[in-house]
Amino acid sequence: MLPSRLYQILSAKKMRGSLWQLGQSITRRLAQADKNSVARRFYSADSELKKTVLYDFHVANGGKMVPFAGWSMPIQYKDSIMDSTLNCRENGSLFDVSHMCGLSLKGKDSVPFLEKLVIADVAGLAHGTGTLTVFTNEKGGTIDDSVITKVNGEHIYLVVNAGCRDKDLAHIEEHMKAFKAKGGDVSWHIHDERSLLALQGPLAAPTLQHLTKEDLSKIYFGGFRILDINGASCFLTRTGYTGEDGFEISVPSEHAVDLAKAILEKSEGKVRLTGLGARDSLRLEAGLCLYGNDMEQHITPVEAGLTWAIGKRRRAEGGFLGAEVILKQLADGPSIRRVGFFSSGPPPRSHSEIQDEKGTNIGEVTSGGFSPCLKRNIAMGYVKSGLHKAGTKVKIVIRGKANDGVITKLPFVPSKYYKPS
Amino acid sequence: MALRMWASSTANALKISCASKANLSPTFALSKCFSTVLDGLKYANSHEWVKHEGPVATVGITDHAQDHLGEVVFVELPESGVSVSQGASFGAVESVKATSDVNSPISGEVVEVNTKLSESPGLINSSPFEDGWMIKVKPSNPSELESLLGPKEYTKFCEEEDAAH
Known part of the structure; x- marks a missing residue:
């Protein structure tokens, strides 16, 4: 789920300004969360904002585009945030979350490498399944949350927050260098050639089933497949950030607009394009954390109520950054x-x-x-x-x-x- | 309306459904948004309107403002008898994602507040210039009205503000 916390948005500290500046405050909020990597985006003009391949599609569908984590993203479309939120739970929503960063770790030591950085029992995950996890720092605080998937023993696919991309990649890269220097076999590929769509709600599965031969009823929450959807080879994860059933679909960017159109069409208009505004309402109703708001550098996963995401073996063995702090909190209570x-x-x-x-x-x-x-x-x-x-x-x-x-x-x-x- | 964007800044974007529902006939239409701006009212550049009739001035937020805010879910109003000052906040309007202070366009004493808004905050969206009025003020200095914008000026102001964002 939650790879998607698009919204770092959220919490501008008692910021005042006109309504029309709200978009700016989104990026400002980000700059607070992560001054080094994001600050420059705060000052960037709209023209420097990155656009997903669906940008024109959003605009053509009435998307109200706002700056978000250095990207121009739809905060809502023609529907109000209220209606959009309700429609997701009643029918379904399609979100463009291509601003988030998809990443593959490859190599025979991918699993032990990632386990140094996250709290999950990656080794214990079955192939083709994943989980929400947290990248920790030396103090046991949270660098980011991420949904990771063990494609197989030598390939991990993960998605990190747009607003944390630079910070996360620098963190992973630093540790990867050290790991490789000691002879570890791991490398990465950043999936900038792909776009990410989130399809959520009760009509997600029936709609998507029209577009693939794979039996979706065999893929459970957290499950992952590489499969053909609407003629393109996609990474499909049964996950989301709304509390509803649904999928996140990583699609080669040249096929992303066609796939979005096909999903809307197959749902007979019931699944609607949904922006960041409703996405935030949905994740809040689902009790899911937004990194930068509900989780930050100084908050541990135990304090955040994510103790369940710390694998049993990891609680016994530690071996991730900040493990001493986190294991002590597990023993004593936060x-x-x-x-x-x-x-x-x-x-x-x-x-x-x-x-x-x-x-x-x-x-x-x-x-x-x-x-x-x-x-x-x-x-x-x-x-x-x-x-x-x-x-x-x-x-x-x-x-x-x-x-x-x-x-x-x-x-x-x-x-x-x-x-x- | 100095907008205080907290959490989920639903940004810019709250330019939603632009069809005006006001009963009075619009004299100007914003080029982008078709929000209604009424003749006979005065406007503050923080997007409140004031209608001065006899001894009392009625105050609310404009169609343009409610349109940008989205569905209003809570309205905070002062009590009768308190003083308000031109340009100072007297209350707040909350939508799903945004909090906005509401400034008084005129100084004086609050003589009545629209208590219907506590049960039906959505009146601000459905009828910003009539049923969604917020407070009635006995002006202490009616000449302050002259410093406010007229309908044409306010329309132009909104167009320019939208264009700048």
Whole structure:
């Protein structure tokens, strides 16, 4: 899933500006998250923004293009964000996520190499399956989250965030050099020749089945195949960033527009092009983290509630960056934890203060908004351990006023991943 | 409306459905967006309108502003009796992805607020110039109105602002 956190967007710190500057604030937010690699993009003019091969297709379909992580991407199309979000859960959505960075690691030591950088039990993954994982730093904090797939024992395919591309690639490259210097066999290929489409929602599988001979009912959540779709050789991962069943399709760029058109046509118009705005609502409703908001350099996977993604063998053996910190947190418990909230009053936004009922600060919101599906305010944030239990009453401070909130289990909207029954 | 973009900055983009739903006849149409701008009102360049009738001035946000914001999900209003100042924030409008301060185009005392907005914030989208009004102000300095934009000037302002982004 979540390779897709396109939105680093999210949390501009109490930034003020006109509506029309919102797009700029997206890149500004990124610059905060990762000053070195992204700062220059913040200053770049629209004309310097990168375009995916679907750019003209977006514009022709009414896409409102905004700067995002150095790319010009559709924030929404003709539908409102509310309608787009609802349609994804009712029918389906097609997202262009080609700004995200697809990468293949190849070589007989690909698995041990990657295990030095991530928390997942890569060796334990069956061929053709994958998982959400986290690239950690020496302090156990999060460099990025990523969906990794073990194509086979000598090929790992992964997708990292657009806004983290430069940072991630530099990190991987540095460690790869050292690894190879010691005789390790690993190399990479960055899939800039490919585009990435995300097809999500209940109509994702029936629609895609029209375009491939492979039996999609045999591919479960997290599964991966290289297969022919609409006449092009694609990487197909059953994953997403919405909480719905769906796929991410890496397609050779020269076939991307045709594939997008074919998907929309085969769905008889029910699957609709969907932009970054609804994508953020969907992932928030699904309780999924957005890197740069809900996870950052100083947040460990344990604090972020991603303990499940640390393989059992990895908990015993360690062997990844920051393992000492993370294993200690596993033993002792983290001091803060990511939780969900419902609240009354205005929708919480990132950086809204969280207080206990007596008015003492206990944490901060990292993502929040109005849920189109639940028609109420939802938010995620970090609170002190011990105060994190579902049902705990809190106050969320917005524009100086304390609003009632309650800690709630995640996800807000039940996930519908396609798993073996 | 100084827009405070927090989280998901739904950017620029909120130029959505542009069909105006206002009942009054539009005198100007924005070239890009066809938002309605009404005659007889004064406009602030932060996208609020004010209608001065007798002792009271009614204030709301423009069609152009609601159009850029998208569906309004929450409106924060002051209480009757408080003072507002020209150019200063008196409340806020929240859409799915954006938070926007709303500035008063005129100074004075708030004499009435539109309580319907707490139950039906969407009135701001469906009827920005009528049912979606926000506050009524007893102006302390009616000459401030002269510093505001007229319909033609505001239309031009919106066109230029859109073109710049």
